[in-house]
Amino acid sequence: MVEFQLKNREDVWLHERIAAHTITVAIRDSLAELIGVQSSELGCEVKQVRPEPGAMCQSIMIYDTHAAGYASRADKCMDESFFLLGF
């Protein structure tokens, strides 16, 4: 599973649920493209968390839907992506 908690340059955490949910889907789709799988192989969710005292954030979570093991293959997929991207 991959989890992101985003903050903007004003140090404000992403806490609007609709914005967070939409970004989550966009990131999920991009991640699927980058690692070369169908986006339906990856599920996505948002969850309200407290990243630091006094602050709330919608945490972005992306996971395998069919226990296909993409998460555990992440380093291999990343290496391939970097190669394609010239890193």
Place this chain on the structure above:
Amino acid sequence: MNSTHHQSNCLMHQVEKIYVLLLNWLVTLFQQAYQKLCCPENCDSACPHCVLDFDQRFAMDNLDRHQAIRWLNKEWLDDLQLPGEFAFFGPASAPEHKKIYEAILYTVGKHSCRGVRCYTGAPLDTWEIASSSLRTLTYKLAGQDIDVEIVLPGECLDKLDTLDSYLLAGMADLPHVRFLSSKQELRAGQGHVIAETIGSEVCSHWAGKNESVISFNQDWGQIEETDNILVRCDNGEVPVSLKRSMGADELRPVINENNDCILDVYQELNGSMKEFGTGFWQLILDKHSAGKELLTDDALAVKSVQYHDRYLKSPLTAGLFFLLIDALRQIVGETRWGSVYVDFTTMNIKSDKGYYPSSRLWDDWKENGIRKEVMKELFSSRGMNLTLRNKEKREIPHHRKLTVEFTSNDKLIISFDQGVSYWQTKYTEFDFSLTAGQQAEHFNRIINNPENRIHAGDANHTILAVKRV
């Protein structure tokens, strides 16, 4: 044991490798996600052309690309990129996400480098070699058999004081450490080159925007400001500066054996807190005959006593300084001491540093006023007068220097590499909520408790440069 250590190092390198790759990869991921939000059909909220997938058909109410773009937009993505003003090495410039020490260690291991060359500069009055992060880094790297070359500005040697020169010579005595002198500072565009790896096919450079990043002090290589970035470049084109090698003997200060001496103090002053001052001056009397002549000459009265220390701001260090001066007064006697004022200059306490409440003897006071009052009360409890001046950092010499002037105009000058901060004590509570007078009384009670002892700190030793002029 070695095998376990090796495996642990390999694992660390793997983790670091993935971390660096991931950082670059994330930029691409977020850029693509942003593109997804920029619907080619310019829809009102979400549609099959952007983020409305089959599996999101029941979540339509939770999708709005316009709300999302208020967050994930070009400005936000630009913050992930290196701004043009930081492209010191041209297109090959990249943000360095690690601290300089971690970055150097990682790169040296990754490219099997022989070592690293570190650059220094900035005005010499900003240097604090004794407490500098470069000195600490040098010991750490040399301890791992990594060569360290430190490049000094060509003109600095003549201007360094005895203690600083002695510290540099001590570093140059170590295996794997070498000093070079360069007439010109190494610049990369508008950046100041901080370090480069040496002895490998891949040469990595790091640079910072402000000159302060190469000052030989505790902030060397540190990027603390939020609007600043540590920039890295692998195999970029960086101009080469001419350098001259300097041996330890060239760095070692010239000592006038009659008037100067340098003392390496280890655990000699471990013992009762009450005896700290007496022990200190006994050390000077034993080791520095020129100073002993001044201290024991009944014909000479004390004309002035001055001390500069930027970082004296806890009851423990203030108390140890007080014990030093009180013992000096006892050695010269009441008559020779007279009514001299002890002139103490220190740095303003930054009140915004109070993240935690002070409760121990070595915690800091939170503001200038209470420090001044407590120290004045402490000195007056033994019949001494203290003048305390608070100044900005740049207005105070970096040396921690005690100067005792006698009526013959002779001076005994003692420079400390760490001040009295070298000495520590066991956990002792201190009530910072008391009034100044009560805090002074509290400290006097702590001194008089024979169970309270002073011991050498974590540093291996402290250095005193004693001079008679």
